[in-house]
Amino acid sequence: MGEDGRVLDPDREKRKIKADKRMREIMAEYYIEAKTPREQRGKPIAWITSGGPVEPLHVMDVIPVYPENYGAMIGASKMGVGLCETAEEMGYSRDLCSYARADIASATVNGGPIGGLPEPDMLICCNNICGTVLKWYEVQARYFNVPLFIFDTPITHTRFDDDMRRYVKRQSKEYIAFLERVCGKPFDQDRMKVVGELSLEGQALWQEILETTMHKPAPMTCFDAFFHLAMIVTLRGTQTAVDYYKMLLAEMRERVAQGIGMLAEEKYRLVWDNIPIWYRMRWLSEKFMARSACLVADTYTSGWTGWLPGADRNDFLGFMGESYARIFLNSGTDLMAENILRMVEKYHADGVVFHSNRSCKPYSLGQYDIQRIVQEKMGIPTLMIEADMVDERSFAESQIDTRIDAFIEMLG
Amino acid sequence: MPLSEPLHQAGEHPRDYARLWKERSGGKVVGYFCSYTPQELISAARALPFRIWSSGADISRADSHLQAYSCSLVRGALEDALAGRLDFLDGAAFPHTCDSIMRLSDIWRMNTHFGFHADLVMPVKLNTDSAAEYMTAVLHRFRSDLEKGLGVNITDQRLHEAIQDWNRVRRLLGSLYARRAGDPSSLGAAELHQVFRAAMVMEPRASARALEALIHSLPAAKPDRRPAGVPIILSGGLCGMPDIHQVVEAAGGRVVWDDFCTGARYFEGLVDESEEPVAALARRLLTRVVCPAKHTGIHSRGHYLLDKVRQQGARGVVFLYLKFCDPHAFDHPYLKAMLDEEGIPSMLIEVEDATGAEGQLRTRLEAFMEMV
Ligand code: SF4
Ligand code: SF4
Numbered sequence: 001m002g003e004d005g006r007v008l009d010p011d012r013e014k015r016k017i018k019a020d021k022r023m024r025e026i027m028a029e030y031y032i033e034a035k036t037p038r039e040q041r042g043k044p045i046a047w048i049t050s051g052g053p054v055e056p057l058h059v060m061d062v063i064p065v066y067p068e069n070y071g072a073m074i075g076a077s078k079m080g081v082g083l084c085e086t087a088e089e090m091g092y093s094r095d096l097c098s099y100a101r102a103d104i105a106s107a108t109v110n111g112g113p114i115g116g117l118p119e120p121d122m123l124i125c126c127n128n129i130c131g132t133v134l135k136w137y138e139v140q141a142r143y144f145n146v147p148l149f150i151f152d153t154p155i156t157h158t159r160f161d162d163d164m165r166r167y168v169k170r171q172s173k174e175y176i177a178f179l180e181r182v183c184g185k186p187f188d189q190d191r192m193k194v195v196g197e198l199s200l201e202g203q204a205l206w207q208e209i210l211e212t213t214m215h216k217p218a219p220m221t222c223f224d225a226f227f228h229l230a231m232i233v234t235l236r237g238t239q240t241a242v243d244y245y246k247m248l249l250a251e252m253r254e255r256v257a258q259g260i261g262m263l264a265e266e267k268y269r270l271v272w273d274n275i276p277i278w279y280r281m282r283w284l285s286e287k288f289m290a291r292s293a294c295l296v297a298d299t300y301t302s303g304w305t306g307w308l309p310g311a312d313r314n315d316f317l318g319f320m321g322e323s324y325a326r327i328f329l330n331s332g333t334d335l336m337a338e339n340i341l342r343m344v345e346k347y348h349a350d351g352v353v354f355h356s357n358r359s360c361k362p363y364s365l366g367q368y369d370i371q372r373i374v375q376e377k378m379g380i381p382t383l384m385i386e387a388d389m390v391d392e393r394s395f396a397e398s399q400i401d402t403r404i405d406a407f408i409e410m411l412g
Numbered sequence: 413m414p415l416s417e418p419l420h421q422a423g424e425h426p427r428d429y430a431r432l433w434k435e436r437s438g439g440k441v442v443g444y445f446c447s448y449t450p451q452e453l454i455s456a457a458r459a460l461p462f463r464i465w466s467s468g469a470d471i472s473r474a475d476s477h478l479q480a481y482s483c484s485l486v487r488g489a490l491e492d493a494l495a496g497r498l499d500f501l502d503g504a505a506f507p508h509t510c511d512s513i514m515r516l517s518d519i520w521r522m523n524t525h526f527g528f529h530a531d532l533v534m535p536v537k538l539n540t541d542s543a544a545e546y547m548t549a550v551l552h553r554f555r556s557d558l559e560k561g562l563g564v565n566i567t568d569q570r571l572h573e574a575i576q577d578w579n580r581v582r583r584l585l586g587s588l589y590a591r592r593a594g595d596p597s598s599l600g601a602a603e604l605h606q607v608f609r610a611a612m613v614m615e616p617r618a619s620a621r622a623l624e625a626l627i628h629s630l631p632a633a634k635p636d637r638r639p640a641g642v643p644i645i646l647s648g649g650l651c652g653m654p655d656i657h658q659v660v661e662a663a664g665g666r667v668v669w670d671d672f673c674t675g676a677r678y679f680e681g682l683v684d685e686s687e688e689p690v691a692a693l694a695r696r697l698l699t700r701v702v703c704p705a706k707h708t709g710i711h712s713r714g715h716y717l718l719d720k721v722r723q724q725g726a727r728g729v730v731f732l733y734l735k736f737c738d739p740h741a742f743d744h745p746y747l748k749a750m751l752d753e754e755g756i757p758s759m760l761i762e763v764e765d766a767t768g769a770e771g772q773l774r775t776r777l778e779a780f781m782e783m784v
């Protein structure tokens with residue numbers, strides 16, 4: 001019997017990922033430290049965008065906090081609608097990104113599952129994911145009246161050129177100068193080396209974990225990846241993340257060795273595109289599982305590993321700007337299509353599920369073209385789900401339910 | 413007062429104007445989005461810079477490329493391109509501004525066949541040395557992209573002349589605007605709107621000549637007559653712009669200033685003619701009135717708006733946004749709060765489409781004017 005007295009399904013128990021428990025503990029510890037009153041905690045707090053260069057913050061003993069990660073938690077705990085409505089009452093249009101709305105509201109009412117994020121001492125905004133974060137962080141800079149650093153990363157529509165390279169390199173220096181000023185202490189280059197190594201190691205491990213699903217049956221699904229992603233987002237550059245991912249990787253390898261898949265039967269293998277629909281993760285996961293469809297890979301969680309090839313381990317700050325500028329979301333639609341095509345091949349997928357996410361224009365506009373390209377080049381079925389990652393009001397359950405059924409029929 | 417033929421034609425039928433210009437001159441036409449495009453470089457390449465906004469036609473083709481949650485400018489422009497309504501274009505330029513334009517550039521590049529396609533991946537923050545250096549580099553690159561793409565050589569001399577031409581247009585637009593704000597009866601609101609539309613698609617020398625003639629022909633301002641109507645400032649970014657001046661005036665207001673990229677943001681700030689031309693262009697883009705998709709500080713736009721309210725003696729502000737326009741929607745609460753603090757009433761109008769919204773706006777604006 002489980003903790004709540006329910007009878008457990010032994011087959012399902014066998015398939016559960018054991019590391020989950022440790023993951024929850026680590027995340028709890030992380031938020032407990034961040035939420036400790038300033039006087040006891042000692043370390044300053046920075047709010048930073050999910051794709052932002054976090055490593056220098058660790059060097060400076062600053063605790064990074066991610067409003068987007070919190071947005072996901074708000075979504076998963078189904079508190080999104082309430083907070084979004086609060087933001088709308090404050091005058092923010094319902095058409096704006098629901099992470100932004102949830103965060104802007106949460107800051108004023110201490111909302112969400114942990115009663116709000118700790119107040120920031122500084123804000124670090126990297127626009128490699130969207131233009132929304134610029135506006136959102138401007139809002140928070142006015143609200144909290146703290147310094148804002150903008151790391152401006154030009155998009156690679158078709159080329160990343162030397163001018164861009166120079167621009168982001170110069171900004172890495174400006175970023176360090178900003179941190180030195182705000183923290184009132186010099187930047188430690190030796191520590192940067194250590195943190196840089198840990199960051200790269202964490203990313204490499206995360207990539208390996210994601211790749212274990214190339215195996216049939218896949219030892220986990222992308223819904224598991226969505227959960228374990230929190231670590232590479234929030235604790236990238238720390239020993240904790242490296243240790244945890246080593247443990248998770250070992251478990252995945254063990255599952256592969258024993259032939260334990262996440263699904264009892266894996267008939268179809270699918271790729272997911274875009275941010276998860278946080279408030280319906282369970283529903284979606286079970287829906288696909290019931291039809292023996294395994295979501296083996298996704299474009300979202302692999303977004304935090306994309307820059308490994310270009311890394312120069314001896315000069316982390318030297319390549320940091322370019323690496324962050326060249327993440328896949330900050331590239332042209334055709335490059336994003338190629339990324340999905342590669343994934344379909346690599347993971348032997350039978351179809352692609354697109355989440356057209358009305359919150360996120362850079363991720364979603366262009367998806368119709370990508371869908372067409374996938375259909376033309378791979379000849380496999382695709383599904384487009386129109387929804388939103390946090391705002392449940394944009395989720396039409398019965399319609400989506402029918403469309404998933406029709407899609408699975410097409411998989412043959 | 414009716415406008416002269418060239419202004420009327422270009423304002424009312426911009427696409428016909430471009431077709432005719434092309435036929436007569438044998439030159440190339442480069443469409444562009446957003447007021448951050450340096451038209452000077454396009455002119456210096458002997459091409460016609462043509463500002464693209466939606467014709468407002470029904471959307472059908474664009475629906476298979478863009479979700480319903482993109483603004484009507486982006487959807488409408490793509491529709492026009494796919495439907496062949498922009499067949500006279502030899503290419504298009506996309507400055508990096510909002511997320512929607514950023515993706516429109518990709519979708520446009522992948523689905524149209526105009527030949528020339530330029531992304532001006534400009535900095536988003538404009539207030540640092542490295543951003544200034546990068547902006548200059550982006551313009552140099554655009555210059556060589558134009559040279560390669562259109563098969564021309566852009567000499568410094570040509571560029572210098574283009575800068576002078578465009579400065580002249582901006583100056584004339586500015587003085588026309590000022591003249592009219594002091595005495596709205598001198599030029600109808602509908603005509604003013606047409607003049608702006610015209611100036612964004614016309615060859616600069618022709619438009620300067622037409623503007624000069626227009627200003628000359630305006631009746632002399634009568635200093636003793638106090639202009640009627642509640643002084644109002646417009647703020648927002650109807651990239652497609654309905655006939656809003658006219659609607660405001662019909663409701664009892666008088667537009668004394670605007671913060672539109674198709675209005676004052678377009679003509680404010682001249683390019684320094686004594687500086688090295690590309691550096692001078694960069695400087696104007698870095699220092700001109702900022703758009704919400706760019707950053708020069710967390711209160712820049714609010715301070716600008718308050719200054720204009722004071723300078724122009726405005727008694728109210730009307731915000732006018734296009735639905736699904738993120739950059740503007742994010743700024744509205746703080747701009748409104750700053751105005752509230754100073755006791756300046758404001759109202760927000762959000763329109764789905766830039767065209768055909770006049771009717772529903774009128775009643776709301778009348779109520780607002782009464783309150784002010
Ligand atoms: S717009 Fe997209 S990338 Fe930007 S914060 Fe929202 S969800 Fe993230
Ligand atoms: S109206 Fe707004 S969203 Fe649309 S193109 Fe202009 S800035 Fe972008």
